[in-house]
Amino acid sequence: MLEKQTWKRAREKFKRTKVALIPVGSTEQHGPHLPLGTDFITAKALAEEAAARTEATCTPVIPVGLSEHHRQFWGTLWVEAEHFRGYLRGIARSLSFHGISRIIYVNGHGGNQAAVLEVCCELRREGIYALAWQWGMFVKNLSEKILHQPEVGPQHAAERETSIMLKIAEELVDKEAFDEAGRLAAPIAFEYGTRVSFDLIDVSEGATTGDPRLATREAGEQFYNAAVEGLIGLVRWLESQTEEALQPKGHKP
Numbered sequence: 001m002l003e004k005q006t007w008k009r010a011r012e013k014f015k016r017t018k019v020a021l022i023p024v025g026s027t028e029q030h031g032p033h034l035p036l037g038t039d040f041i042t043a044k045a046l047a048e049e050a051a052a053r054t055e056a057t058c059t060p061v062i063p064v065g066l067s068e069h070h071r072q073f074w075g076t077l078w079v080e081a082e083h084f085r086g087y088l089r090g091i092a093r094s095l096s097f098h099g100i101s102r103i104i105y106v107n108g109h110g111g112n113q114a115a116v117l118e119v120c121c122e123l124r125r126e127g128i129y130a131l132a133w134q135w136g137m138f139v140k141n142l143s144e145k146i147l148h149q150p151e152v153g154p155q156h157a158a159e160r161e162t163s164i165m166l167k168i169a170e171e172l173v174d175k176e177a178f179d180e181a182g183r184l185a186a187p188i189a190f191e192y193g194t195r196v197s198f199d200l201i202d203v204s205e206g207a208t209t210g211d212p213r214l215a216t217r218e219a220g221e222q223f224y225n226a227a228v229e230g231l232i233g234l235v236r237w238l239e240s241q242t243e244e245a246l247q248p249k250g251h252k253p
């Protein structure tokens, strides 16, 4: 992990590594039962484990993202989208200055994803190949198999997220609040194929989109392992690509 290395150790690492992982999350309400840091705690854990098992380096986590739609709940923090995108770009450019131009943003918060993708597109035009990897999307098929409740629409503090938190930081999960979270849960509202609720409080006073009472540590372990394996696979894929394959193509003659 970069923050634990001296610059001399970092130099050795940077000289032999091709890929950097940047964990990205949010500090936002996660129902009455999960900590505000759920999204960045998860992203950090997955990125650090994948880095430990590959040659990739892992930067410090970005703990605040785009969460204004949770602002009615105490403790939620957010930054403007332009500042968030600038921060993502800045970290990628500094890694590139040190010679690492293959980057994976390990994203733990769905609300960040569009902005992360936008930055990846911009960076590629300047020769930095960055990918936006969101663990929740990656385990979608596994979710369909092992969850008790089908995931309807974007998920927040529901069974999947609660399960992975039971695996990563069980001591931060308040199981006594599961009942309250489950009773007040409601899915994000859609009409005719479009989202008709904006702030989470529009649909759910309890601030969750599904019932966390069904979460288990065992399911969390399955999600965690699948996500780490997937991320390791992506690191290896990125390492194996030729420079030519990753650079943007020139204009057609």
Ligand SMILES: [Zn+2]
Pocket: 030, 038, 039, 108, 109, 156, 157, 161
């Ligand atoms: Zn979350």
